[in-house]
Amino acid sequence: MKVELQQIDKHFGSVHANDHITMTIPAGTIQGILGENGAGKSTLMKILSGFIQADSGVIKLDGKKVVIHTPDQAIHHGIGMLHQDPLDFPPMRVVDNLVVGSPGGLVPNKKEAIAALKKLQERFGFQIDPDAYVETLTVGERQQLEILRLLWLGARVLILDEPTTGISASQRLKLFDTLRKLAADGMTVIFVSHKLEEVEVLCHRIAVFQRGRMVGEAKPPYVTTKLVEMMFGKAITLDERAPCATCDPVLKVEHLEVEDTRLHICDINLEVCRGEVIGLAGMEGSGQRMFLRTLAGLTRPVGGKVIVHDKTLTGKTYASFRKAGVTYVPASRLEEGLISGLSLTEHFILAREQKGFIINRDAAVKETEENIDQFFIRGKPETHVEALSGGNQQRALLALQRQDVDVLLIEHPTRGLDIESSIWIWSKLKARCQLGATIVFISSDLEELLHYSDRILVFFGGKVSEPLDAGTTTVDQLGQLIGGLGMKS
Amino acid sequence: MDNNILVGLAGVLAAAAPVVFAAIGETFTERAGIINLSVNGTILLSAMAGFATSLVTNNLILGFLVGAIIGALVALLVAFSSITLKQSQVAVGFVLTLMTRDLAYFLGNSFMGQAGPRIPPLNIPLLQDIPILGTLFFKQDIIVYTSFILIVVSQWWIFSTRQGLLLQGIGERPAAAFVRGANVNKLRYLYTMLGGALVGLAGPMFSLSVKAGWKGTISGLDGIGWIALAITIFGGWNPVRVALGAYLFALLQWLGLVLQPSLPNIPSQVLQVAPFPLMILTLLLVNIGNAEWVERWLAGMPAPLRRVVAKVLRAMRTSPPASLGVPFENE
Ligand SMILES: Nc1ncnc2c1ncn2[C@@H]1O[C@H](COP(=O)(O)OP(=O)(O)OP(=O)(O)O)[C@@H](O)[C@H]1O
Ligand SMILES: [Mg+2]
Numbered sequence: 001m002k003v004e005l006q007q008i009d010k011h012f013g014s015v016h017a018n019d020h021i022t023m024t025i026p027a028g029t030i031q032g033i034l035g036e037n038g039a040g041k042s043t044l045m046k047i048l049s050g051f052i053q054a055d056s057g058v059i060k061l062d063g064k065k066v067v068i069h070t071p072d073q074a075i076h077h078g079i080g081m082l083h084q085d086p087l088d089f090p091p092m093r094v095v096d097n098l099v100v101g102s103p104g105g106l107v108p109n110k111k112e113a114i115a116a117l118k119k120l121q122e123r124f125g126f127q128i129d130p131d132a133y134v135e136t137l138t139v140g141e142r143q144q145l146e147i148l149r150l151l152w153l154g155a156r157v158l159i160l161d162e163p164t165t166g167i168s169a170s171q172r173l174k175l176f177d178t179l180r181k182l183a184a185d186g187m188t189v190i191f192v193s194h195k196l197e198e199v200e201v202l203c204h205r206i207a208v209f210q211r212g213r214m215v216g217e218a219k220p221p222y223v224t225t226k227l228v229e230m231m232f233g234k235a236i237t238l239d240e241r242a243p244c245a246t247c248d249p250v251l252k253v254e255h256l257e258v259e260d261t262r263l264h265i266c267d268i269n270l271e272v273c274r275g276e277v278i279g280l281a282g283m284e285g286s287g288q289r290m291f292l293r294t295l296a297g298l299t300r301p302v303g304g305k306v307i308v309h310d311k312t313l314t315g316k317t318y319a320s321f322r323k324a325g326v327t328y329v330p331a332s333r334l335e336e337g338l339i340s341g342l343s344l345t346e347h348f349i350l351a352r353e354q355k356g357f358i359i360n361r362d363a364a365v366k367e368t369e370e371n372i373d374q375f376f377i378r379g380k381p382e383t384h385v386e387a388l389s390g391g392n393q394q395r396a397l398l399a400l401q402r403q404d405v406d407v408l409l410i411e412h413p414t415r416g417l418d419i420e421s422s423i424w425i426w427s428k429l430k431a432r433c434q435l436g437a438t439i440v441f442i443s444s445d446l447e448e449l450l451h452y453s454d455r456i457l458v459f460f461g462g463k464v465s466e467p468l469d470a471g472t473t474t475v476d477q478l479g480q481l482i483g484g485l486g487m488k489s
Numbered sequence: 490m491d492n493n494i495l496v497g498l499a500g501v502l503a504a505a506a507p508v509v510f511a512a513i514g515e516t517f518t519e520r521a522g523i524i525n526l527s528v529n530g531t532i533l534l535s536a537m538a539g540f541a542t543s544l545v546t547n548n549l550i551l552g553f554l555v556g557a558i559i560g561a562l563v564a565l566l567v568a569f570s571s572i573t574l575k576q577s578q579v580a581v582g583f584v585l586t587l588m589t590r591d592l593a594y595f596l597g598n599s600f601m602g603q604a605g606p607r608i609p610p611l612n613i614p615l616l617q618d619i620p621i622l623g624t625l626f627f628k629q630d631i632i633v634y635t636s637f638i639l640i641v642v643s644q645w646w647i648f649s650t651r652q653g654l655l656l657q658g659i660g661e662r663p664a665a666a667f668v669r670g671a672n673v674n675k676l677r678y679l680y681t682m683l684g685g686a687l688v689g690l691a692g693p694m695f696s697l698s699v700k701a702g703w704k705g706t707i708s709g710l711d712g713i714g715w716i717a718l719a720i721t722i723f724g725g726w727n728p729v730r731v732a733l734g735a736y737l738f739a740l741l742q743w744l745g746l747v748l749q750p751s752l753p754n755i756p757s758q759v760l761q762v763a764p765f766p767l768m769i770l771t772l773l774l775v776n777i778g779n780a781e782w783v784e785r786w787l788a789g790m791p792a793p794l795r796r797v798v799a800k801v802l803r804a805m806r807t808s809p810p811a812s813l814g815v816p817f818e819n820e
Contacts, residue, residue, distance in 0.1 A: 072670030087665035100654045101669025300788035
């Protein structure tokens with residue numbers, strides 16, 4: 001289906017999120033959309049899919065003007081959107097998720113739904129058990145389920161907003177295959193991402209957004225440096241990796257044993273040096289998060305020891321770990337890291353432990369302003385955190401961390417960030433390593449793992465690999481280990 | 490089985506019927522993501538008003554109708570202030586529960602202690618002759634039969650119908666329900682009022698049957714609404730389990746009465762009040778598995794014991810609809 005957007009305009013208060021955007025996407029095309037954090041990509045996609053409404057502008061499908069007020073109407077017109085995190089119901093079964101909101105009588109025909117699901121799964125080579133609970137699926141599978149659901153409902157335009165954050169490499173390849181198949185069948189696919197290499201291999205054409213405006217379009221063959229320049233108005237390069245010299249152990253893990261309802265991992269041994277960066281790789285839910293939370297004292301191990309600076313802290317609470325210099329930065333920014341409804345200033349007041357009983361607002365505002373400048377946060381001291389774009393939330397979260405930490409535990413430090421922000425965040429993190437901090441982080445981005453870690457631990461099926469030297473490992477090797485190939489049993 | 494015990498147990502089923510209504514009503518409301526804390530006051534007010542209406546008009550059905558309408562109207566206030574005005578559901582519910590309670594005592598003064606109409610028993614032919622089951626289930630009144638039907642229908646509605654799945658959705662993740670075409674706030678209004686109407690029916694069920702009459706502050710109804718709220722949690726927002734909770738509570742109350750003569754040393758008040766803290770204790774058992782310190786404590790146990798305890802706790806554990814009490818906006 002041919003999609004035409006004409007003069008789409010949207011304000012959020014004083015923020016001009018979409019500034020008269022006009023673009024045409026022919027049927028059978030995979031359209032890539034690139035742009036820095038806060039450029040207005042998600043806003044435009046939400047307008048097209050009926051989640052929010054434009055202030056003005058026209059949407060045409062196959063040349064006919066349509067009015068879309070709700071996501072429901074959008075799907076009636078054949079437009080389906082996959083949101084940044086899958087909008088599904090974790091405690092419900094897969095079939096129930098499928099039938100919620102589908103048209104039909106009072107009692108849904110689950111057999112029919114299961115049959116339809118099977119047929120679609122065969123076409124794309126997915127394997128999701130219709131009776132499984134959604135919360136037991138990986139992010140990648142939940143995404144597959146959403147795609148199938150939208151196709152089942154008759155979507156002919158599929159919008160994907162940063163679909164590759166949080167899914168494994170093999171799931172990503174499968175996703176790309178699926179999207180190509182769909183495009184070959186005449187569907188229109190809109191693919192929003194920060195990962196240039198993905199957009200380049202997948203998309204038939206690319207539009208670049210900057211500060212609410214569409215600033216350029218590109219067709220293959222793409223020139224990466226040109227795209228980057230279009231996005232940020234300047235060239236950007238990765239800095240060189242600098243391995244650390246001698247080892248002065250800060251964090252030690254001995255015969256650690258962790259367990260939750262699904263997973264049991266025994267005998268993890270690790271010694272992390274001062275200034276070292278350790279990457280934790282693996283498919284979502286392979287235990288790397290549980291391990292990281294154990295290092296922070298948020299989860300108690302069922303066996304073994306965690307030693308920070310020669311002090312055994314096994315079984316102690318997060319407060320004791322914090323006192324020993326450990327800080328934990330969670331992935332779910334709005335659920336665990338930041339507090340919805342509070343402004344940036346209020347966050348700094350909470351994080352910085354002012355002296356005295358009464359809050360010194362002026363000092364807090366001043367400090368917030370300094371941090372906004374220093375961390376390039378696009379927002380004001382009084383901005384509520386939930387109104388920041390994803391990238392800016394991550395910057396704020398980092399700005400809030402204490403400066404005097406020895407061990408920094410981070411989940412997905414750059415998930416959802418544009419390249420400039422990612423590089424910038426890592427430059428900040430690396431600067432801390434220079435000052436002697438140690439970083440352990442989880443990521444599903446292989447490039448990030450290989451580029452920024454000194455050593456990598458791979459988690460697969462309840463097992464943990466020996467630490468790999470990131471300097472001598474290739475993307476392919478790492479991808480295979482994550483998929484369970486070559487993992488010794 | 491001893492016939493006395495059988496009749497006593499049948500009485501437990503009957504006494505629990507209003508609590509079943511109230512707790513299942515609250516289950517619908519909370520499944521939609523709204524907490525209606527006014528249950529206690531609503532039951533009192535609708536009990537008084539239902540009784541007064543039936544007394545004056547000599548019409549039982551009108552009494553129930555008035556009860557349901559009061560419940561729905563109070564719920565409408567909760568819905569309006571929390572969904573439309575975005576006020577705190579807890580604060581509004583709390584104020585309403587106090588207000589309706591005082592209103593019930595104040596307006597009910599002139600009907601105090603009067604003898605009024607009450608629901609007649611209705612034995613079901615043939616079925617009542619089945620040994621044991623006949624006495625337990627089929628020599629009751631229409632209210633009790635209706636409560637059985639309510640349990641089955643609401644279980645079916647929530648878990649088997651398209652509408653019920655959507656109901657689960659709006660309480661769990663309203664944004665996801667919204668993209669699936671649900672008018673989240675309209676549905677929340679609807680289910681809050683439906684739930685409120687069911688709570689409102691519990692009032693006349695007391696005053697026209699289970700504890701017939703209106704005796705003001707000594708009606709013995711004050712507190713039941715709070716128990717209904719606790720039972721909703723105990724039941725994990727699942728009508729069948731909720732009903733079991735209601736029966737457990739009624740059973741405890743009955744035991745208090747039966748045991749009283751054989752335990753002369755214990756003041757009668759203790760036995761009367763005991764079911765309330767006991768219900769709270771069961772609640773503790775249900776939810777203790779969610780506590781972080783329990784997890785820590787578990788991790789320190791030897792492996793085989795840990796597995797068993799973890800399994801038991803998991804089986805009992807319930808978790809609320811994820812968006813309970815959270816207002817929904819789609820921007
Ligand atoms: N609900 C909202 N209320 C206020 N401002 C908003 C809201 N949603 C988005 N914005 C603002 O609009 C701008 C565009 O945001 P949008 O989410 O479209 O960016 P994006 O290109 O998707 O960025 P990212 O790559 O970080 O996801 C940002 O400045 C953001 O702060
Ligand atoms: Mg976005």
